[in-house]
Amino acid sequence: MFLAMNRFKVALGKEDDFINIWKNRDSYLEGVPGFVSFNLLRGETNEDHTLFSSHATWESRQAFEDWTKSEAFRNAHKNAGSAKDIYNGHPKLELFDAVI
Amino acid sequence: MFLAMNRFKVALGKEDDFINIWKNRDSYLEGVPGFVSFNLLRGETNEDHTLFSSHATWESRQAFEDWTKSEAFRNAHKNAGSAKDIYNGHPKLELFDAVI
Numbered sequence: 024m025f026l027a028m029n030r031f032k033v034a035l036g037k038e039d040d041f042i043n044i045w046k047n048r049d050s051y052l053e054g055v056p057g058f059v060s061f062n063l064l065r066g067e068t069n070e071d072h073t074l075f076s077s078h079a080t081w082e083s084r085q086a087f088e089d090w091t092k093s094e095a096f097r098n099a100h101k102n103a104g105s106a107k108d109i110y111n112g113h114p115k116l117e118l119f120d121a122v123i
Numbered sequence: 124m125f126l127a128m129n130r131f132k133v134a135l136g137k138e139d140d141f142i143n144i145w146k147n148r149d150s151y152l153e154g155v156p157g158f159v160s161f162n163l164l165r166g167e168t169n170e171d172h173t174l175f176s177s178h179a180t181w182e183s184r185q186a187f188e189d190w191t192k193s194e195a196f197r198n199a200h201k202n203a204g205s206a207k208d209i210y211n212g213h214p215k216l217e218l219f220d221a222v223i
Contacts, residue, residue: 024162026164042222042223045222045223046223061223062124062126062221062223063221063222063223064126064219064220064221064222065219065220065221065222066217066218066219067217067218075222076219078126117166117167117174118166118167119164119165119176120164120165121163121164121165122142122145122163122164122165123145123146123161123162123163
């Protein structure tokens with residue numbers, strides 16, 4: 024199992040905007056080979072942002088990497104970078120291999 | 124769905140020791156009400172540590188909080204803090220509610 028996690032610092036008061044972007048977005052993930060599941064997670068709020076994390080689970084790192092080179096990936100990310108005012112800084116991608 | 128994530132910075136060369144601690148540990152999680160699943164994830168290695176993340180999924184935040192007050196939790200953590208030399212700093216607990 025392989026997990027691609029993206030961490031977002033969302034500006035205070037912009038949390039609902041951020042969630043709505045994800046709810047209305049076509050991820051083009053259904054049917055992608057090796058894709059297992061997706062969750063958007065809301066973390067804690069501190070003095071200047073709310074932490075969110077997107078978790079995409081894949082059967083393998085290779086399946087994830089193949090997807091990043093696909094037409095489906097380009098379609099899913101064509102609007103990435105709009106609504107920049109809702110973020111405090113860039114999202115941070117972290118990749119993990121399951122060991123247990 | 125609720126996720127309790129603990130992030131560990133493991134000293135370089137100590138990764139296998141860390142994994143073995145988890146593999147040989149009794150988490151006492153099976154049968155705990157509301158517990159869904161557990162994964163230990165290995166992230167990227169940088170100049171001074173390798174990032175690991177433990178992901179415990181629960182049906183609800185309440186189920187997680189009830190567990191932290193239980194005998195099972197005390198049993199699972201009675202040896203926490205041993206082998207401190209394998210860590211660079213304290214683990215960081217982050218709690219998330221699924222919004223998608």
